[in-house]
Amino acid sequence: MVRQTITLPAIAPGATIGILGSGQLGRMLAMAASSLGLKTHIYAPESGPACDVAAHSTIAAYEDTAALAEFAAAVSVVTYEFENVPADTAAFLSARLPVLPDSTALVTTQDRLVEKDFLNSIGIPTAPYRAVEDGGSLARAVAQIGRPSILKTRRFGYDGKGQALVREGADLASAFRSLGGHPCILEGVVPFVxxxxxxxxxxxxxxxxxxxxxxxxxxxxxxxxxxxxxxxxxxxxxxxxxxxxxxxxxxxxxxxxxxxxxxxxxxxxxxxxxxxxxxxxxxxxxxxxxxxxxxxxxxxxxxxxxxxxxxxxxxxxxxxxxxxxxxxxxxxxxxxxxxxxxxxxxxxxxxxxxxxxxxxxxxxxxxxxxxxxx
Amino acid sequence: MVRQTITLPAIAPGATIGILGSGQLGRMLAMAASSLGLKTHIYAPESGPACDVAAHSTIAAYEDTAALAEFAAAVSVVTYEFENVPADTAAFLSARLPVLPDSTALVTTQDRLVEKDFLNSIGIPTAPYRAVEDGGSLARAVAQIGRPSILKTRRFGYDGKGQALVREGADLASAFRSLGGHPCILEGVVPFVxxxxxxxxxxxxxxxxxxxxxxxxxxxxxxxxxxxxxxxxxxxxxxxxxxxxxxxxxxxxxxxxxxxxxxxxxxxxxxxxxxxxxxxxxxxxxxxxxxxxxxxxxxxxxxxxxxxxxxxxxxxxxxxxxxxxxxxxxxxxxxxxxxxxxxxxxxxxxxxxxxxxxxxxxxxxxxxxxxxxx
Missing domain, CATH: 3.30.470.20 (ATP-grasp fold, B domain)
Structure with a gap:
């Protein structure tokens, strides 16, 4: 594998780090940046714990391009505390300054299907899985993966949200509906220790x-x-x-x-x-x-x-x-x-x-x- | 010795800690308080590094009683990053809420003479010292302590500021004048290893x-x-x-x-x-x-x-x-x-x-x- 390196703009203590998200991860990132002599600027739709330890905060929607443009002009690099940064937000900011981890990382990890395809493409074992678009593809997936298996929304799941266990006898149509009819993947249950x-x-x-x-x-x-x-x-x-x-x-x-x-x-x-x-x-x-x-x-x-x-x-x-x-x-x-x-x-x-x-x-x-x- | 205990008002995570001073010690205090779920409010005459990591900052003189009263009303306890908190400021705040360490600690450590008298009163060895009020008392002190010795202002010294070495042959009047004619103490030089x-x-x-x-x-x-x-x-x-x-x-x-x-x-x-x-x-x-x-x-x-x-x-x-x-x-x-x-x-x-x-x-x-x- 060819290892690429990326040249970043010179960032020195005194610079300002932009952080998307105002939760506890953003808060602890901000404190770590402060210990290294950096200033921090939080951008989030709602004020949160990170704002109390940051030099600056912008409370605005991720779709507010005027606020995003001001934010981009005020910081040297942008990072985030959560992987569900909207693609348009990431693209808008990336056109102006480094957003790290970059869009490849975001695109790959925002979607369970893309993530598993990626992992398998580089030879890394995952649970068996199938894409599920509707009731028909769910039935075919269950036939292949077996039961019990886990139906998960492809996007926006965390801490067990957006998941449904498909047991013996479970009604497939209602399982799919319970997740809002969003695109899903069905994963085999891994008998882990x-x-x-x-x-x-x-x-x-x-x-x-x-x-x-x-x-x-x-x-x-x-x-x-x-x-x-x-x-x-x-x-x-x-x-x-x-x-x-x-x-x-x-x-x-x-x-x-x-x-x-x-x-x-x-x-x-x-x-x-x-x-x-x-x-x-x-x-x-x-x-x-x-x-x-x-x-x-x-x-x-x-x-x-x-x-x-x-x-x-x-x-x-x-x-x-x-x-x-x-x-x-x-x-x-x-x-x-x-x-x-x-x-x-x-x-x-x-x-x-x-x-x-x-x-x-x-x-x-x-x-x-x-x-x-x- | 009778050990006293003090009952403080109940402070829980979510409360706000007031910190006098906006330097690096205030900054690191504020970050530690944040890790424990507390908010911080910096009060200082000038903005400084602590303000970048605090939820609130008040930039006002230590003599500004209106600003101090607002600050006191906004926080649950006050501490400080430096011992030279003006006595009136400490008294104003202490009348409203706990200021810790308390005024005994401030009074004792703000003045080198009071501090050394205190240490000796509890049997703790210090360098030999004499109070110096003017040229005459300096001459008497040098006669008792000997040379070389160190003339120090009683108040506001730090990192070697407010000190003059009294060597053999040094002119005492000019040494005293070099420290602004403030009340001083003369200390013997300790031959430390x-x-x-x-x-x-x-x-x-x-x-x-x-x-x-x-x-x-x-x-x-x-x-x-x-x-x-x-x-x-x-x-x-x-x-x-x-x-x-x-x-x-x-x-x-x-x-x-x-x-x-x-x-x-x-x-x-x-x-x-x-x-x-x-x-x-x-x-x-x-x-x-x-x-x-x-x-x-x-x-x-x-x-x-x-x-x-x-x-x-x-x-x-x-x-x-x-x-x-x-x-x-x-x-x-x-x-x-x-x-x-x-x-x-x-x-x-x-x-x-x-x-x-x-x-x-x-x-x-x-x-x-x-x-x-x-």
């Missing part, structure tokens, strides 16, 4: 740095807990990172990426089992399972992302210890005082106004001694 | 947590480098922390404090030497020699200070490794790209507009493996 993610960065010079592999536990499709290192074989961890590198090189990617994978135990003829990896999805951004890097690594995912999009060298992803990260979802955030009482825990609260059920309100990182480090 | 500092915190409940002792190197009176742990005997480190605890308990202190000390090697009759401690000065605030705690400890000094002034439990000061912190002074900040090229270094740039000589522009922390940890 563990879910892991690789958080990694690729620099503008093609350099690559990955944190140790994260093991993730979900509750109602929402990440609840991350452990690092993942309890997998070293060879599996190395393979997970190698797959991630293949992905970012193929995308000529700049920034931090998260690749979620399933670990499947495959029984061998001799009775032993080996771990196989299946890529579930890609997020072209900083990721919840990498939040521990703020407290637990030399370089945080947020700082690394800022380094990458500024064309700066990547920092070390070295861990300070064994990691436990727990999300504070909804009312969990009311436990803040208990968390503070555990002196070894680092509390992060995102500053959201309202603790709605299922809403990510904060997280807690514990960095514990790890005899296998150093 | 090392300079150290203890950064510690005391909570509203009287709890206490100290980071490992810092060893500091200065260049032209400005901190240039901090190493942790300091290269001193364990017993000396324990004594340094014990002295600090005596100071904060005596002041009934709430927040992070920095106590700068000299280490003197005292030759024994048998030819061996032991380390003795002499306290140089106290800063009632977060301190440059504690900046490494952002990257190198479970809880940073900034986060700890916010915990303390909110009446929250203190966090763990455990170190992640052996620490080297180097300040970026003036034009040093132009080396930012070289620093980024050392992947194991964490770069911090403060976002100041102009790199004047002697101005603290940023710092670099390296967290290195430490076999003696864990």
């Amino acid at each position: 563990r879910e892991i993610s690789v958080i990694a960065a690729r620099g503008a010079d093609g350099s690559f740095a990955a944190w140790d592999v994260c093991e993730n536990e979900h509750d109602h499709h929402i990440l609840s807990r991350t452990l690092v290192p993942a309890r997998i074989a070293n060879a599996t961890a190395n393979e997970a990172i190698a797959l991630t590198r293949r992905i970012v090189d193929a995308l000529n990617y700049i920034g931090v990426i998260a690749v979620e994978m399933f670990v499947v135990e495959e029984r061998q003829i001799d009775g032993s089992s080996i771990e196989q990896l299946v890529v579930n999805e890609i997020a072209p951004r900083v990721h919840n399972s990498g939040h521990w890097t703020i407290d637990g690594a030399v370089t945080s995912q947020f700082s690394q992302h800022i380094r990458a999009i500024c064309g700066w060298p990547l920092g070390s992803p070295r861990r300070h210890g064994r990691i436990e990260m727990n999300n504070l979802i909804g009312e969990d955030a009311n436990l803040w005082r208990d968390v503070l009482g555990d002196g070894a825990a680092s509390l992060h609260i995102y500053g959201k106004h309202e603790a709605r059920p299922g809403r990510k309100m904060g997280h807690v990182t514990r960095v514990l001694p790890d005899d296998n480090l150093q | 090392r300079e150290i500092s203890v950064i510690a915190a005391r909570g509203a409940d009287g709890s206490f947590a100290a980071w490992d002792v810092c060893e500091n190197e200065h260049d032209h009176h400005i901190l240039s480098r901090t190493l942790v742990p300091a290269r001193i005997a364990n017993a000396t480190a324990n004594e340094a922390i014990a002295l600090t605890r005596r100071i904060v308990d005596a002041l009934n202190y709430i927040g992070v404090i920095a106590v700068e000390m000299f280490v003197v090697e005292e030759r024994q009759i048998d030819g061996s030497s032991i380390e003795q401690l002499v306290v140089n000065e106290i800063a009632p605030r977060v301190h440059n020699s504690g900046h490494w705690t952002i990257d190198g400890a479970v809880t940073s000094q900034f986060s700890q200070h916010i915990r303390a002034i909110c009446g929250w439990p203190l966090g763990s000061p455990r170190r992640h490794g052996r620490i080297e912190m180097n300040n970026l002074i003036g034009e040093d900040a132009n080396l930012w790209r070289d620093v980024l090229g050392d992947g194991a270094a964490s770069l911090h740039i403060y976002g100041k507009h102009e790199a004047r000589p002697g101005r603290k522009m940023g710092h670099v922390t390296r967290v290195l493996p430490d076999d003696n940890l864990q």
Whole structure:
């Protein structure tokens, strides 16, 4: 594979970074940029926690080209906290200044079908899948993939939204209708023993740095807990990172990426089992399972992302210890005082106004001694 | 000693912390508060780097009681990044809401004479000193303390400003005039082998947590480098922390404090030497020699200070490794790209507009493996 490099405009401390989105990821990106001497400018349709830590905020629709043009003129580079940046917004900004990760990353990851086609095109295993356009193609897909399988909208799904399980006996037409009749894919259910993610960065010079592999536990499709290192074989961890590198090189990617994978135990003829990896999805951004890097690594995912999009060298992803990260979802955030009482825990609260059920309100990182480090 | 505890108003995430001062310490305090889900409001006579990361800023004089009253009404607690908060400002705010560390800490540390009298009153060794009001009292002080000695203004000195060395043959009248004729103290020169500092915190409940002792190197009176742990005997480190605890308990202190000390090697009759401690000065605030705690400890000094002034439990000061912190002074900040090229270094740039000589522009922390940890 030919590794391309991209020359970015010279960005130095004092410059302003534009961030699309005003949520907690934008907030933590803004704080990391500030630590590096950069100013930040948030652009979002609604004010949010990121605005409280940014030098400037623009509250305007992603379709407001006048506001976008002003924003583009005020910043040196644009990044985002979510992959569903409207294509027209990205195109409008990209015509004026670098938007990173670039449109290839956005186009590839905004659509589950495009993403899986891409992954398979570079030899990376995914669950079996079929495109679903209507009830008829769903029936054909179920005949091929089998049940149970999962029907997912191709676009705009997150935290389990836009998904329907297709069980034995389930009515296919109503499953398709329950997702609004949008274009979907049907995915085979992967019999995984563990879910892991690789958080990694690729620099503008093609350099690559990955944190140790994260093991993730979900509750109602929402990440609840991350452990690092993942309890997998070293060879599996190395393979997970190698797959991630293949992905970012193929995308000529700049920034931090998260690749979620399933670990499947495959029984061998001799009775032993080996771990196989299946890529579930890609997020072209900083990721919840990498939040521990703020407290637990030399370089945080947020700082690394800022380094990458500024064309700066990547920092070390070295861990300070064994990691436990727990999300504070909804009312969990009311436990803040208990968390503070555990002196070894680092509390992060995102500053959201309202603790709605299922809403990510904060997280807690514990960095514990790890005899296998150093 | 009777340990008092203070009951603070309940402060929860979502509340707003007021910070006097818009420099780098205010900036790093604001970012730590944001990580804990708090909003921040900067009050300062001039806009500065802290304003770029705060939800609100008031740019007004410290004597502007209308602006101060509005500020007091908008925040839940007030802290500061510098000890020279005018007494009237502190009194005006304290009448309305908690100002922490409190006026005892301010009164004691704003005046070198009051500070040294306080330290001696609780049995803590300092350099020999005498109050100097005029040329006549300077002559008497020099006769008692000897030469070389150091004439310092009692108030408003920092980074070597407001100091004059009184050498053999120096003209006393001109030395006194060179400091503007302000009230001074004359201090004996301490023949130290090392300079150290203890950064510690005391909570509203009287709890206490100290980071490992810092060893500091200065260049032209400005901190240039901090190493942790300091290269001193364990017993000396324990004594340094014990002295600090005596100071904060005596002041009934709430927040992070920095106590700068000299280490003197005292030759024994048998030819061996032991380390003795002499306290140089106290800063009632977060301190440059504690900046490494952002990257190198479970809880940073900034986060700890916010915990303390909110009446929250203190966090763990455990170190992640052996620490080297180097300040970026003036034009040093132009080396930012070289620093980024050392992947194991964490770069911090403060976002100041102009790199004047002697101005603290940023710092670099390296967290290195430490076999003696864990």
